Every structure is written in structure tokens, then in C-alpha cells.
Amino acid sequence: MLHYEKKAFLKFFLIYFLSVAVLIFVSGFFYYIQMKNQFLKSEEFSMIEYARDIKMGNNLSKYKKEYRHSVPKKIDKFINIKNFKIVDDRFVKYIPKNKKGEYFQISKSTKSFNQKLFILKVKIFLIQIFLLLLFALISYRLAKNALKPLEKSISMLDKFSKDLIHDLNTPITSIKLNMQLLDKDINFKNNKALERIKKSVYNISKLHENLTILLQEETFQMQDVNIINLSKEVIQVQKQIYPKLNFIVEKTPLIVKTNENAMRQILQNIISNACKYNIKNGYVKIYTKDNKLFIEDSGTGISNPKKIFERSFSDKNSSGIGLDIVKRLAMAMSISIDVSSKSKGTTFILTMS
Numbered sequence: 123m124l125h126y127e128k129k130a131f132l133k134f135f136l137i138y139f140l141s142v143a144v145l146i147f148v149s150g151f152f153y154y155i156q157m158k159n160q161f162l163k164s165e166e167f168s169m170i171e172y173a174r175d176i177k178m179g180n181n182l183s184k185y186k187k188e189y190r191h192s193v194p195k196k197i198d199k200f201i202n203i204k205n206f207k208i209v210d211d212r213f214v215k216y217i218p219k220n221k222k223g224e225y226f227q228i229s230k231s232t233k234s235f236n237q238k239l240f241i242l243k244v245k246i247f248l249i250q251i252f253l254l255l256l257f258a259l260i261s262y263r264l265a266k267n268a269l270k271p272l273e274k275s276i277s278m279l280d281k282f283s284k285d286l287i288h289d290l291n292t293p294i295t296s297i298k299l300n301m302q303l304l305d306k307d308i309n310f311k312n313n314k315a316l317e318r319i320k321k322s323v324y325n326i327s328k329l330h331e332n333l334t335i336l337l338q339e340e341t342f343q344m345q346d347v348n349i350i351n352l353s354k355e356v357i358q359v360q361k362q363i364y365p366k367l368n369f370i371v372e373k374t375p376l377i378v379k380t381n382e383n384a385m386r387q388i389l390q391n392i393i394s395n396a397c398k399y400n401i402k403n404g405y406v407k408i409y410t411k412d413n414k415l416f417i418e419d420s421g422t423g424i425s426n427p428k429k430i431f432e433r434s435f436s437d438k439n440s441s442g443i444g445l446d447i448v449k450r451l452a453m454a455m456s457i458s459i460d461v462s463s464k465s466k467g468t469t470f471i472l473t474m475s
Contacts, residue, residue, distance in 0.1 A: 127269060130269060131265050131266070131269055134264070134265040134268055134269070135261050135262060135265040138261045138264060138265070139257060139258055139261040142257045142261070143254060143257070146250050146253050146254060146257070147250065150246045150249070150250050153246065154242065154243070154246055157242055158239060158242075161235055161238050161239065161242075162206075162235075165213055165230065165235055166206045166213070166215060168230070169189075169213065169215045169217070169228045169230055170215075170217060172185055172189050172191070172228055172230075173191070173217040173226050173228050176191060176226065177219070188230055188231035188233065188234065189228070189229070189230050190212075190228070190229045190230070191226050191227065191228050191229070192226070192227045193219060193224055193225070193226060193227070194225065194227050197216065197225055197227075201216050201225065208232060209229075211231065211232050211233070212229045212230060212231055212232060213229060213230045213231075213232060213235070214227065214228070214229045215227075215228050215229075216228075290330055291330065294323075294326060294327055294330055297323050298323060298327065301316075301319070301320055301323055304316060305320075328390075328394070328444070329443060329444075331387065331390075333447075335383055335384055335387040335447075335451065343381060344379050344380060344381055344455070345379065345380075345381075345382065346377050346378070346379055347377070347378055347379075347380050347382050347385055348375050348376065348377055349376040349377075349378055349380075349385065349389075349410075349415055349474075350371065350372060350373070350374065350375050350376055350408070350410070351375070352382065352385060352386055352389060353371055353389055353393070353408050353415075354371055355386070356386065356389045356390050356393050357369045357371060357393065357406070357408075359390075360393055360394060360397050360406075363397065364397045364400070366402065366403055367397055367400055367403070367404055367405065367406060368403070368404070368405040368406075369405070369406050369407075369408075370405060370406070370407040370408070370409075371407075371408045371409075372408060372409035372410055374410055376410045376413070376415060376474075378413075378474045380455050380457070380474075381455060384451045384454070384455060385455070387447070387448075387451060388448050388451050388452060388457075388472075389417075391444040391445065391447065391448045392417050392445075392448060392470050393406060393408075393417060394444075395444065395445070396417060396419035396421060396468070396470075397419075399419075399421040399422055400419055400420060400421040400422075401420055401421060401422065401466075404419065404420035404421060405419065405420050406418070406419045406420075407419070413473070413474050414471055414472065414473050414474070415471070415472040415474070416469055416470070416471055416472075417469065417470040417472075418467065418468075418469040418470075419467060419468055419469075420466065420467050421466070421467060421468055422466065423463045423464055423465050423466050423467060423468055424461065424463040424468050427461040427462065427463045427468075428461075430445050430461060431445050431446060431448070431449040431459070432446070452472070455475070456475035457472055457473065457474055457475060458472075458473045459471065459472055459473075460473070
């Protein structure tokens with residue numbers, strides 16, 4: 123499952139599962155409150171029954187020792203018939219004894235009530251856990267089924283894209299070889315039209331490389347890679363294109379578990395942009411700190427750093443595809459990218475997982 127498929131699956135799963143989970147917890151809470159009130163009413167009714175048997179002179183042996191009664195001498199003149207409260211660890215209720223205004227004070231231990239509540243809580247908890255597991259499985263199945271049409275469409279699109287990229291390889295290679303032949307022809311020396319064609323061929327070639335790497339996402343093989351050594355390889359190519367720039371690379375190695383080809387493409391896109399939009403005799407500096415890779419340049423800066431990874435956004439007449447692919451490759455390998463840019467200079471910060 124590709125990164126964006128995992129993201130879509132996770133969103134669907136969480137939306138459905140969390141909605142059901144909230145409903146389960148709310149239902150459990152209200153059920154607990156309802157049962158607690160029933161238990162309290164049952165306790166109050168048992169105390170009324172106890173007082174009735176006292177009045178009628180019935181045998182009280184069926185009642186446990188947890189019941190007590192007394193006839194208090196001093197009580198409030200007006201007692202609500204619904205009086206029922208908990209004092210310390212006992213239920214207390216006043217029940218009329220006779221027409222003379224005397225009352226029984228009936229009390230009962232809350233021990234059995236607390237035991238019932240504990241058993242109720244355990245039952246509700248276990249039922250909720252069972253329901254959560256059940257609906258987690260249902261959510262998983264629903265999410266998988268919901269993504270099947272999407273997976274099929276993506277699979278067809280990927281196949282078409284791979285075929286297209288593969289078919290483009292032959293004409294691109296042919297054009298590059300013919301451009302090299304024209305370069306050697308003295309009749310085309312300093313030809314402006316040829317230079318523009320060379321630039322366009324270079325851009326198409328880089329785009330072809332980007333798309334080729336991107337379409338390999340599902341088969342990425344992760345291995346330990348020295349990012350500094352990889353950066354040096356990329357810089358060796360850029361030095362030939364931009365001989366007047368000063369390249370500074372830290373010597374301390376940074377070993378990261380990643381896909382070497384995808385990581386090389388990320389570095390190539392960022393570093394080539396750093397060179398392309400740099401100032402005359404400027405610099406490109408690469409260094410590490412706390413498992414982070416910094417790519418700093420002395421260029422003209424980026425007007426809107428927060429939007430540069432959006433496919434629809436372009437700056438300085440660029441296509442915007444390169445950095446969009448950088449972001450997608452980084453996400454596939456769990457690498458986060460931040461950009462800091464002012465009126466002069468830009469720094470890309472790659473945080474390795």
C-alpha cells in the first residue's frame with residue numbers, strides 16, 4: 123500500500139471507528155447513570171420494606187445485619203417524604219412511625235451497593251472493549267472495501283505512467299546523443315537556439331528521472347545510506363554545471379536508513395535549485411545537526427516558502443514539479459522537510475526518521 127493509500131485508509135478508518143467509539147462510551151456512561159439510579163431506588167425501597175416490617179411486628183431475621191433503626195428524639199419538624207441520603211458509609215432515611223410525629227431512622231450499609239456498582243463498571247468496561255474490538259474490525263473491513271476502487275484506478279494509472287515513462291526513455295536518450303553531436307559541430311558553436319534546446323532537453327531529462335524514481339515508491343528498498351557521501355556525489359555533477367559556485371560540505375557522516383535512489387533524487391532537486399537560483403560567486407553549504415540535514419544557499423530567496431511544495435505553485439518561472447516530487451518522496455520515506463528563506467538565502471532542513 124502506497125503512502126497516499128495508507129493516508130486515505132487511515133482517515134476513513136479513524137473517522138468511522140472514532141465516531142462509533144464515542145457513541146459506545148456515551149451509551150455506556152448513560153447506561154451506568156441509569157443503573158446507578160435504579161440501584162439507589164432499590165436500596166431506598168428495601169429500607170421502606172424494613173420499616174414496614176418493624177411497624178407490623180414481623181420477624182426481621184430475613185434482613186442482614188447491615189440494617190439498623192432507631193427513633194431519634196430530636197428531628198426537623200418538616201421532613202420531606204423523599205428524604206434519602208448517604209452519611210459516611212451508610213444510607214439514611216427517615217420514615218414516619220406513627221401519627222404523633224415520630225420517625226424511624228433507618229440506615230443501611232453501602233457495602234453491597236458499592237459492590238453492585240463495581241460489578242456494573244466491570245461489565246460495562248468489558249462490553250465496551252468487546253464492542254470497540256468488533257467495530258475496529260468492521261472499520262478495517264469497510265476501509266479496505268472503500269479503497270478497492272481507488273486502488274484499482276491508481277494501479278491502472280501507475281501502469282500507464284510507467285509505460286509512458288519507459289517509452290519516453292528512448293527518444294530522450296536519442297535527443298541527448300544528437301545534442302552532443304551538434305555540440306561538437308563547429309557550425310553550431312555559440313548558437314543561441316541550440317543553447318535553448320539544450321536547456322529544454324536538460325529539464326525534460328531531469329523530469330524523466332524524477333518521475334522514474336517516484337513511480338518506484340511501492341518497491342522502495344530501505345538500507346543504511348551515508349547522506350553526506352551521497353550529497354558529495356550530487357555536488358560533483360553540479361560543480362561541472364556551476365564552476366563559479368563555492369560548495370561546502372561537512373565531513374561528519376550522517377547514516378540514515380532510506381532508499382538510496384530516492385534520497386539522491388531529493389538531494390539533486392534541492393541542490394540543483396540552490397545552484398540555479400544562487401547569486402554570482404555564491405555558495406551552497408551542506409551540514410548536519412541532531413539527525414537533521416541542512417542545505418543552505420546564498421541565493422535570491424523564496425517569496426513564499428510555505429507553498430513551494432504545492433504542485434500548482436511555481437516560483438521564478440519554474441514548473442514546480444521538482445519540489446512536489448521531493449515532498450512526495452520524502453513522505454514515502456518518513457522524512458519531514460522545512461524551509462527557511464529570507465530576502466537572501468534559503469535553507470532546507472531534512473529531519474530523518
